[in-house]
Amino acid sequence: EIVLTQSPATLSLSPGQTATLSCRASQSVSTYLAWYQQKPGQAPRLLIYDISDRATGIPARFSGSGSETDFTLTISSLEPEDFAVYYCQQRRDWITFGQGTRLEIK
Amino acid sequence: EVQLVQSGGGLVQSGGSLRLSCAVSGFIFDDYAMIWVRQAPGEGLEWVSTISGSGGSTYYADSVKGRFTISRDNSKNTVSLQMNSLRVEDTAVYYCAKDYAIGYNWYGYFDHWGQGSLVSVSS
Numbered sequence: 001e002i003v004l005t006q007s008p009a010t011l012s013l014s015p016g017q018t019a020t021l022s023c024r025a026s027q028s029v030s031t032y033l034a035w036y037q038q039k040p041g042q043a044p045r046l047l048i049y050d051i052s053d054r055a056t057g058i059p060a061r062f063s064g065s066g067s068e069t070d071f072t073l074t075i076s077s078l079e080p081e082d083f084a085v086y087y088c089q090q091r092r093d094w095i096t097f098g099q100g101t102r103l104e105i106k
Numbered sequence: 107e108v109q110l111v112q113s114g115g116g117l118v119q120s121g122g123s124l125r126l127s128c129a130v131s132g133f134i135f136d137d138y139a140m141i142w143v144r145q146a147p148g149e150g151l152e153w154v155s156t157i158s159g160s161g162g163s164t165y166y167a168d169s170v171k172g173r174f175t176i177s178r179d180n181s182k183n184t185v186s187l188q189m190n191s192l193r194v195e196d197t198a199v200y201y202c203a204k205d206y207a208i209g210y211n212w213y214g215y216f217d218h219w220g221q222g223s224l225v226s227v228s229s
Contacts, residue, residue, distance in 0.1 A: 032214065034215045036151075036216075043201050043203075043219035043220065043221060043222055044143075044151065044201075044216075044219060045219075046206070046215060046216060046217045049206065049215045055217060056217070087150060087151055089151070089215070091213070091214025091215060094153070094165075094167075095153035095156075095214055096153070097150055097151040097152070097153070098150070099150045100150050
């Protein structure tokens with residue numbers, strides 16, 4: 001099983017700042033890496049797939065990068081609605097998710 | 107507009123059974139695989155099961171294999187998860203979701219989700 005480790009567990013920032021979230025895989029996932037956003041009481045929302053492709057309707061302030069085992073989700077100019085939990089997910093070998101990064105308002 | 111509306115769930119004793127359903131609209135149902143993902147209270151996301159668009163291929167996480175059965179009715183645009191021999195550790199919110207890409211047995215990204223169904227298993 002491919003284990004995805006996200007860091008930090010919690011990130012405290014202010015609106016307008018840039019958030020950088022990390023996801024590290026226990027082995028290469030090639031390009032098969034996605035990011036989701038989840039707000040309390042809501043289902044996850046697909047943000048990014050195949051490392052850097054934005055899903056339909058996702059603002060350009062969300063961007064993904066990385067390769068093989070190390071990936072980054074960057075959220076520039078944080079908006080109030082961006083504060084949520086973010087999960088990475090791989091589909092290289094079955095499906096696994098990271099444990100999540102909570103982005104909270106400082 | 108794509109919609110996934112879930113039903114089912116509730117409280118059941120350990121060893122019992124429950125059935126979850128997910129009614130979908132807004133896309134050509136049998137073109138896409140469908141998935142169930144669960145989230146234990148305060149925890150992260152766990153893939154549970156996938157069924158291909160035709161229903162001919164099914165896949166399960168080891169944690170539920172042999173106990174859960176995924177199925178779909180393409181004439182009614184519904185996907186279901188029959189959960190037997192439930193355990194306390196199956197307690198979670200269960201989400202159905204639509205696979206992202208058309209025409210694959212499964213692609214593995216999920217672009218539309220249901221609202222979630224809470225399953226609570228007591229000892």
